[in-house]
Amino acid sequence: MLVPHMIPERSFWLIVASIVVFSRFSLGAEYIGGAKQLFIDDRIIDSLGGAQRVFKQAVKTQPLVSASTGWETKRSLAYPTVRREAMNSWKMWYRAASPMGERIICYATSTDGITWTKPNLGIYPHHGGNNNIVLIGKETFLDTPSIFREDDGYYLYCIEGDVRYVVYHSSDGIHDWKRAPRGLHADHARIIQSGTNAPAPHNFDICLAVFDPYRDDYIFHFKVAHREQLFGPNDWQRKFCQHRYSGSLATIQDMPFPRVTPRHELADREDESVEPGTLRAENYGLGMYPQEDGSVIGFSWLFSIDGHNGPVSKGGDGTSDGFWHYGPVNVMLVYTRDINGPWQRPTRTPILPRGPVGSWDSGMVHTANAPTEVPKAETAGAATDEIWLHYVGANHVHNRNPSEGERDHQIGIAKWRMDGFAALEDTDGTEDTVITKAVVYRGNQLTLNADVKANGYIRVKLIRVGDGTDLKGWSDAVSGNRQNHVVRWNGEDHIGNSEGEEVVLEIRIKNAALYSLNFTTDAAPPDRDESKR
Template sequence: MDFKSFNEADLCFRACLLFLLTTAGLGSGSAATPDEIEAYLTEAITANQISGEPYELDGSRIVFTSYYFIRPGNVIWQNDAGEMVNIVEENDENPVYGPWDAQLHRPSSPYGIELKVQAAERMGPLLKDKKPWETGYVIFKTVLKDGDVYKAWGKARGAGDCYFESEDGINWKRPDLGLKEFNGSRDNNLLKSGPGGTVFIDPNAPPSERYKSIRGPRVSFEEFKAFIEAHPDKWETRAVRGPWRDPTKIRGISGGVSPDGIHWTDKELFTIEHSDGMETGWYDTHRGRYIVYTRTWVVGYRSDRWTGNPQTRTWPGEFHGSGRRAIGVMVSDTFGNFDVSRTIIEPVPGEVSPSEVFYTSIHSTIPDAPEQHLMFVTVWDTRDDTCKIEVWSSHDGLVWARIPGPPILETANFGQWDGGSIFSFPSLIELPDGDFALPYKGYNLPHKYPRGHMTVAPGYAIWPKGRIVAVEAEEIGEFSTVGIIPPGRTLRINALTKRAGGVRVEIANINDEVFPGRSFDDCDPIQGDHFWSSVTWNGQSDLGYEEGDGVVIRFKLDRAKVFGIEFE
């Protein structure tokens, strides 16, 4: 990974500080006055990105996939007057506070809650009415919602990349694109030169490159030789997957661009490295960078003193290798100038067994919450050839943590269309009824089983009512959000309680001062099944804040699950 962008930002900040020092007269060695210090620090800090609450949301929704939007709380000792008690000196002649006068307060401290990912239901196979060019198989490689239209890019065996559209994400149309001939006809949805991999929409790109793809092509020996001579630092030896005398096994990572998702132009190779999973990517609008996820290997360097055949592949795990499949990342401020990926998610004790490794690096975000990142990882067990899909979360796309809970989807029973193995695909979408859906492909046979009679089809992992992760209190619990600038004046909640349980909500500022009429006692009951129901206080839905206020939302849970909140 290349951190040049961070270094350049740091240098820019240092230059800004030097300029401020000079203009304020603070660089000459003269003592600064308190007013000069305050003015200098204020200008220096506000010239850069300031950390801390209140946060600005990129969308209108929060799903608590991590602790990022939950305050950790604090411990404060106060006297009876509500004043903070710090250190009392032993030799104080007139101590104001005795050793037992302080009382413990825990503002915004969460307790009694857990984050739990929810298992999905399965839907499929999709695309049952196959066309002549889909007789072998057809799968989805990417599903996106683009405005009011659901779009999918797939692959038909023997015919190549293809394109679909849908009004509801379930029933798919194959537009006659007229681009590629099949059996003497161009009346089909085949792409002449398709994305070749997964697709994402770039909000920063010119219209001619709005759609982008990430792919892992095979590289010819001539391409390999020319690339490593021009870019000796952008390749790694595992890219030569097969025996060195077989140049057809070299792998690389590249991409494509398109104005409409239909007409594609290939990009030059980014790197030459071994990534034979499903690479995904996105554009980070906050930091101005492209982030691409790959499949890497957790493996050490082979000893130079080993006397065996150097062509022996001792790193892959297919036979006796030491390597574990993992998830990697590449970062660049342009869509092309990437360095070889580095590992960011690897199989670790406590999360997977020693025989489990990672396959697909499927990045997505919560619908209508683009700053809440998810990674849907297919976990393959080398001991019994089974697959399951689990999910990790991140607030910045670089630091990841597994969400506690069960696998979101496991291989179906024998005899089912997906009863052999399953693999996740992008992206997580919201269907018109509010369900969340994640594409996957299912095989009728295990992953490494002889493939002569293997079939494959696309399906969805479905979360009814968009309930993918819950903040759950099995009994009594509380938590508070970090301070935010609300994108709306009313709050809706997605929650489920026991029959004798409930949820109460309170609205405060970032100093924990409750807004008038918006306390827990004022909150109207929230009991039962609430699917994006409005939260009210004595019948009033307005949150009660002044424009520009930082707002903290507090929750009291009694045998309840909160799946998310949204503003309007």
């Protein structure tokens, strides 16, 4: 048995590397092709060798969009969906409510994703026609819009009234929104409700969707309810269902959907430690971010229930069971390697936490349906491209008023560097050797997204599985803070002839943070359809 303290650290990890190389041949290899590999989990990692996986909380902006108009109530702003359609061309749709109680979808534009303008569209008469309303629902309940662009215009997926999930179409995303004649997978929704003994259709109030540009399909995630007895006979628990769909949203309403089993792995007893006084933790909603390797990163709205109003037979609307839950909402990082498989929680610390007491987002944070990838040239001096996730912050917890003032919802941005949710880091200033599992790649170059500090470096070695051949020796030192460091050996960036073979990577890290690696062909980006994203 190897005991680390009995031998020098570097020798110990070299011995481990040798064992890994010769043992992985019989265990099979991970095929990663030319897909970028983030380090949220250990999919391709065999040993961290002293390095640490460090999760990065978002850098938050101040609020950018507020209910500053006469046709939006402060407490109603929610569920933005944001599109960067070209340089200097951003569009946002979000839900609001008028002082008369109408649920409305509003529209805003921006040249940079930060400063937003609410155009006077004149479509509806509110405020003398000077408003940015693009849609008032046919029913009293209209919620959680997700907007997509296809060849024939824009599609809006949302919840509306008892029809539940519906699709609207507009040629320009502003005028003449027309609803499909039949509710989207309405029959499916009833099956789910019946199968989970939901108290009323009222509880289907969150549905979000994203377009996956790598698989050219849509992913739907929607909330369902299940009877629970923890707080009383009428208590209910939030669960979720999800599925993929390939095709146009123009015809999705006519497609039969498979029965999907309600799930709840996005919240468990361990999550009750996120907020003090939590009685039960639940997933309230989920933003999603599909990845090139087939995985999906998620932003789970963790609802930490710390109170309730007790068992009530009927609510004020005569349809719900009137059982209300109270508590804060934080956003947790989750991921799945297969949308039909389980979601994993790599950290129990919020990736987007609610703000401190008295701040604009001190009570709840809810994300957009999907983040936006922003080129470095359009950021304010960032070292890499960035990931921007617009989110709604509330100054109150769910179903409770703030200690001072009125309930207020505003929209800001949570930002990360590209691939920046987690990094493999040397945290003590000494060299660490990360060892991967056996992988099979496609390409002739290796690029790294890394931030290497002064006096630091990253070096890479490739070893053929089976015979242990060192294919290139240690690479030149990678230095600096860049998104696409091209790894070189004696100045040469070509890996060699090991494409398609099983190899193990040894990665030496000192005073550096490694966010992702990617095998590429002459650093060519992958082809993908970004138009619907």
